[in-house]
Amino acid sequence: MGFSFFLRHRDAVLLLVLLVYPFVVWKALEAFQGGSTNTDDWLPESFAETNDLRWFQKHFxxxxxxxxxxxxxxxxxxxxxxxxxxxxxxxxxxxxxxxxxxxxxxxxxxxxxxxxxxxxxxxxxxxxxxxxxxxxxxxxxxxxxxxxxxxxxxxxxxxxxxxxxxxxxxxxxxxxxxxxxxxxxxxxxxxxxxSNRHMAAMMLGSYGLSILLMVLLFRSVGLAVIVFFDALFCQQLSLAVITLSGTQMDSVLLIVPSLVYVLAVSTCVHVLNYYRDSLREVSLEDAPAQAMRHALVPCLLSTTTTGIGLISLMVSSLVPVDKFAFFGTVGLLLSTGILFILLPCQLSWLGPRLKLLPEDPDESPPQSTAWTTLQNIVQRLRWPILVATVIAFIVSGWGISQLQTSARVYDLFTHDSRIIQDYDWFEENIGPLVPLEIVLRMPNAEAGSSAPGMLDKLRLVATIARLVDNHPQIGAVISAATFAPPIERKSRRPFQVARETFINNQLENFRTEFAQNGFFAEAPNEELWRISARTYAGSIFKFSEVMNSLSNELDPLLEKASALGFKNTSLVYCGGVPLVQKTQRQMLVDLKAGFLSAAWLISVVMVLLAFVHLWPAWREATSPLQRGQIGIKSLLAGGVSMISNLLPCAIIFGAMGLIHVRVDIGSLLTASVALGIAVDDTLHFLSWFRRGLSQGSDRREAVALAYRQCGLAMLETTLICGLGLLVYALSPFVPIARFAWLMFAMLSVALVGDLVVLPALLLGRTGGFFQADKLPSPETDNS
Structure with missing residues (x-):
């Protein structure tokens, strides 16, 4: 079923969209109702830290x-x-x-x-x-x-x-x-x-800026309205999917609709670029169908690579990242399918009214001179460009090795926010607030054996609390000993022993009070004693080092206690500190795993595309050596095409490592997503480059063709999408703001990579990897 089917039923398609639109908006608005974020739920149930926290909440x-x-x-x-x-x-x-x-x-x-x-x-x-x-x-x-x-x-x-x-x-x-x-x-x-504050205002600002840019760049209010309507419909549809799935909106999922909007705009801009070119080649009536046929392969490939970038995030163990990846991918696929049905119908209906047909179809586009100038500059400075690219990768690699992550509450808000100011006030005037819960597990004594009394148990609890309190990163410790009478052992004289026996009997009556205060609990076959410590939210230190140093001090204490009758006692660490520690460690692991997965899968796609282009030469090859050479060329062509795609992530994350900007959950989302989006423009550029080669042009002429045919669309998508996202950098919620400016920065670097670095590679010997060598004819071989 081709595009002609939908064009024949154009009016029905447009009417159906208008009828469905109110329902989509209704469900989209429901997505924002009742949403809530709880950082305790960021780690999956399979993690020991999560299970420990659930276990703690069950007993205390x-x-x-x-x-x-x-x-x-x-x-x-x-x-x-x-x-x-x-x-x-x-x-x-x-x-x-x-x-x-x-x-x-x-x-x-x-x-x-x-x-x-x-x-x-x-x-x-x-x-x-x-x-x-x-x-x-x-x-x-x-x-x-x-x-x-x-x-x-x-x-x-x-x-x-x-x-x-x-x-x-x-x-x-x-x-x-x-x-x-x-x-x-x-x-x-x-x-x-x-995360919700000013979200409506930022959305309106993003809409307004993107519409203004589209009107200025397209020089047509009608085309701008089409793109905005379609992108907005795709955005609202992504929100409706979240509602219909029964998933609760959270602060990370808020990024999904903005991302889908940007991706839809990008697809629309490239399709409109093909439409404007088609107007020079075929009639006004045939232009929509031809534009969609030309756009089908590169746009579907772009969707595939962007989808790979999103799906790769699902390797993350952080629950909000996994949800973001899933709903982002669903929104991307739905929007691409809808746009390829809706856009040709809209262009068919509105095309004659928009009066886009140029006066002289044979006239060259006015921007050709600018692209020719850029190509000449790239040709002349090709070696400095390639050397600068290599240096950029080397320096960025060092910066990436220095990356650090953070899941502190301080890194979720701007420093002038009220909650950070209040945290500072409390930690300056009273004490720390981030909890580290330590639970001492004391198995019940076996029948017929003697067990330590309540006084000895409290002394062990107090000793643990004192050692924890002595740690430089711990600011306060509370335990059952806080609510107990003085329990220090003063001497072993007979009257003191009698006094301790009396106190021990009295302390048995404190069990209920300790339990009411939340520092004692009885579980099957064991007693649980809670030592609640507090660390400073504003401090920057490695929680793993705190946990290790505490274990080094407390483990020998438990060994000594075991010799005094506390058999098989153990400690469980849970609360905010272990969760932050695990989250920070997991973020860096997920960042590497997600990006490497996306890079590997997208590289495979690029190699396969190169091989498809060289397939005719493969079929004509007469020897295994010739076919091996073609296969190697496919691998090399895929590798060359990935250089400009890896450059944005390398430079931006390398710079973050060099200037010590910590990776948060917003940064985690950008690497794989930006890689997938960066490939979009690369695919369009290479598509025209290969088309030029297939038409008999040399590499210089093929690069010129690619510049003329998709250079403007690449510039338009970067400006519209990048600046439209940059509005969200004003968000008071740092992960959303960080995602916005990182995406803008990566899209900008990706544009430079595709318009400067990639042509520099294609104009040199590496460009030969994209075309097959002319095989000798059988007559030549026989001679």
Whole structure:
């Protein structure tokens, strides 16, 4: 079923699109409803770190805390008690339903009173000392509230934050800037808010800029409207697919519709370029079908390579990257299929009205002189260009070896964002916030054997907590020992032994309190003791080194404890620190694996294309040696065509490594995607170059033909797509902004590679790899 079928049913196709469009928009808008991002879900269930976190959440309350404070907060501030009472009461969540959204709200006053009361009877100074770093600062001059969300309250955390902000507005002594909020509960909210903030405005800005560029470059409002309508339809369709699949939108999936829009624009621009050329060769009625026939192979190949770039991301173990790859690929395939049906119908219907037919069909395009000038420059500077390319690859290789990744909360937001400012305030005035949860697993004693008492268990917990607290990257540690009476062993005198026996019996009554505070749990055949440490969100250090140094100190301690009756005790590390560590390590692994997979697969495609072009010579070959030479030429031609495609990723990521810009999840998406998109222009250029060779032209004439036929389209797609994406660099969510400017940079370098480096290669001896040597005739052989 060719294009003529759709052209015969042109009106039905156009009417069907108009009827379907409202439904697509409706479902696209639904994609933005109820979306949420939780960085705890970025790692798959198969990872040990994920399983450890799930195991921890099963036995202990999850560490979904919200830290609240304000300028002028004191340990006896009555406003803290007032806010705690408010958050402990039912909150309206809509439809007249009121729910208690918090599990517990801890204030310095309450915890100090608890520590001073019987049976602990700690002094005020000792009580404040135990709160240092997590509820108060070193000098106890300021403090904060810890709000622990309930399982029922997690979906309504927005309401909790709004309740706090409304309470602060009603307090005459507080201003909006006085209030400070941080913690894991707020992180996910801040990610959603930052990724969605100004998204509508940025989309409109991208639309407006792309339309303006299309009108200026196409010199036709009609063509600009066609491209915009089709690209917007493809974008909305990609969002509708996400909705219909039941997948929840997150901050990374937000990039998919913008990417699909750009890819659709690129396809449309190349098709319109073929359409304008067809108007010089055939009648106005036949031009749409011929344009689509000329565009079919290069555009399908471009879709294939871009799809390979997207699919290669599915090797990633990060859940949002995997989702991005899947829905990006689906959106790409759907948009390509729709455009090849819709565009010829639109051009057939609107072509006569657009008056695009040139006055003189034989007149050369006005930009030919410019392309001839560029070709002459490339011809004259061919060797300096190739030497500069080699140097660029060498330097970039060194830079890539220096790449580092980051999954810190600090790298998700701009430095002037409110959440980063609040993190800085808390870590400067109170203590660190990133959790490292350590669980001490104590198997129950076997029947008939003696087991350590509660006092000895707490002493082991306290010793572990002290060693962890001594680590330079740990700022605060909380454990069951924080809520226990003094348990230090002072001597082994008889009266002291009797005292410890008494304390041990008393501590048995603390089990319930330890469990309520979230630092003790009983599991089948074992007891679990939680030591909760905190590290600084703003610090740049290798979490793996922190984990290794802690293990080196704590493992010998467990060996000594084993000799004292703590048989088979072990430690489990979980929480924010192991997750960040695993995510950072996995990002670099995925970046390499995804890019290498895409590069290898696309290289195979380029080699096969070269072989297809040389296939007639292969069939005419009369000896295995001749066929071997043709096969080697195919491999070399594929390798040469990949040089300009690998150049953008090498230069951009090499520069990131040299200037120490860390790779985040937004950067991770760009390498393979940019490689796939960069191949698009290469394929169009090589398609015309090979066509020129097949028509009997030499390499210089074939390069000139490629410049004339697709150079303008390559420039147009880079300007429209690159600048259209660059608008999103204004996003306050760093991964989206990073993706935007990296894609713009890579598309710009790719344009230089395809218009300068690739022709320099084709004009030299390496261009001979794309054409077969003239085989000797049988008469010549016989002679």
């Amino acid at each position: 309350v999850s560490d979904d805390l919200l830290v609240v404070s304000w300028d002028g907060f004191t340990l006896e501030d009555p406003r803290a008690t007032e806010l705690a009472d408010l958050l402990s009461s039912p909150i309206d969540v809509g439809d007249g339903e009121r729910i208690v959204l918090t599990r517990k709200v801890m204030t310095p006053q309450d915890v100090i009173a608890q520590l001073q009361a019987e049976p602990l009877s700690l002094s005020r100074r000792e009580a404040e000392k135990r709160l240092c770093g997590w509820l108060t600062c070193d000098q106890s001059t300021t403090g904060c509230l810890l709000v622990l969300m309930s399982e029922e309250g997690w979906p309504y955390r927005d309401e909790v934050v709004q309740t706090i902000e409304q309470w602060a507005q009603q307090e005459k002594s507080l201003t909006k800037n006085d209030l400070h909020l941080a913690g894991l509960t707020l992180d996910s909210m801040a990610i959603d808010e930052a």
